[in-house]
Amino acid sequence: GEDVEQSLFLSVREGDSSVINCTYTDSSSTYLYxxxxxxxxxxxxxxxxxxxxxxxxxxxxxxxxNKKDKHLSLRIADTQTGDSAIYFCAESDSGxxxxxxxxxxxxxxxx
Amino acid sequence: xxxxxxxxxxEVTEMGQEVTLRCKPISGHDYLFWYRQTMMRGLxxxxxxxxxxxxxxxxxxxxxxxxxxxxxxxxxxxxxPSEPRDSAVYFCASILWGSTDTQYFGPGTRLTVL
Numbered sequence: 001g002e003d004v005e006q007s008l009f010l011s012v013r014e015g016d017s018s019v020i021n022c023t024y025t026d027s028s029s030t031y032l033y034x035x036x037x038x039x040x041x042x043x044x045x046x047x048x049x050x051x052x053x054x055x056x057x058x059x060x061x062x063x064x065x066n067k068k069d070k071h072l073s074l075r076i077a078d079t080q081t082g083d084s085a086i087y088f089c090a091e092s093d094s095g096x097x098x099x100x101x102x103x104x105x106x107x108x109x110x111x
Numbered sequence: 112x113x114x115x116x117x118x119x120x121x122e123v124t125e126m127g128q129e130v131t132l133r134c135k136p137i138s139g140h141d142y143l144f145w146y147r148q149t150m151m152r153g154l155x156x157x158x159x160x161x162x163x164x165x166x167x168x169x170x171x172x173x174x175x176x177x178x179x180x181x182x183x184x185x186x187x188x189x190x191x192p193s194e195p196r197d198s199a200v201y202f203c204a205s206i207l208w209g210s211t212d213t214q215y216f217g218p219g220t221r222l223t224v225l
Contacts, residue, residue, distance in 0.1 A: 033213065042115070042202055042216030043154075088154065098167070099214065103153035 006089050006102035013110055018076040020105045022089030029091040034074045037086045084109045115217035117203050123223045129191040132220045136205030145188050146202040193224045
């Protein structure tokens with residue numbers, strides 16, 4: 001079945017850039033997502049990218065997709081303490097119906 | 112809209128007891144999903160409904176788990192009997208199929224089975 005892998009933890013200093021990486025196995029993935037989960041809350045969509053794109057930028061967020069290597073990354077510029085959360089990578093091969101999630105990367109931003 | 116509403120937010124029960132988790136999706140959404148989140152297994156899709164009809168329940172771990180959606184504005188996930196390994200955070204999410212939107216998640220129910 002489909003599998004999505006992420007590193008479990010990332011620690012950065014405030015003001016630095018953060019890069020969270022994700023790999024997936026399903027070659028038919030059409031949509032790839034990044035979700036953010038703050039403590040005690042549900043998942044909130046940050047951004048998404050279609051598989052026919054290489055890059056997407058949205059304010060401080062940059063998503064890079066290497067479809068050949070099945071590698072997705074999320075870069076957060078000028079990381080703030082409020083960015084501390086768990087970030088989930090997810091993929092779908094059938095639109096927005098079913099998602100396969102990674103286990104999440106905990107981002108800790110220190111002052 | 113208030114978003115996806117889940118209740119209770121926290122549930123503590125003893126092994127063997129029946130547990131019912133509740134979800135109210137966003138009005139107008141036609142897909143509803145139930146997920147379970149644990150440290151070990153991450154986020155797992157348990158079941159999802161389209162127009163109140165269960166479409167795929169292959170993620171439901173055992174017969175002890177059941178889910179219903181009697182109408183477009185309400186769904187339940189029931190565990191009977193509950194076991195300590197069912198302790199997790201259970202999320203409900205909804206979406207309007209065909210929209211350019213994404214799944215909206217509720218705040219989750221943290222279940223602890225002692």
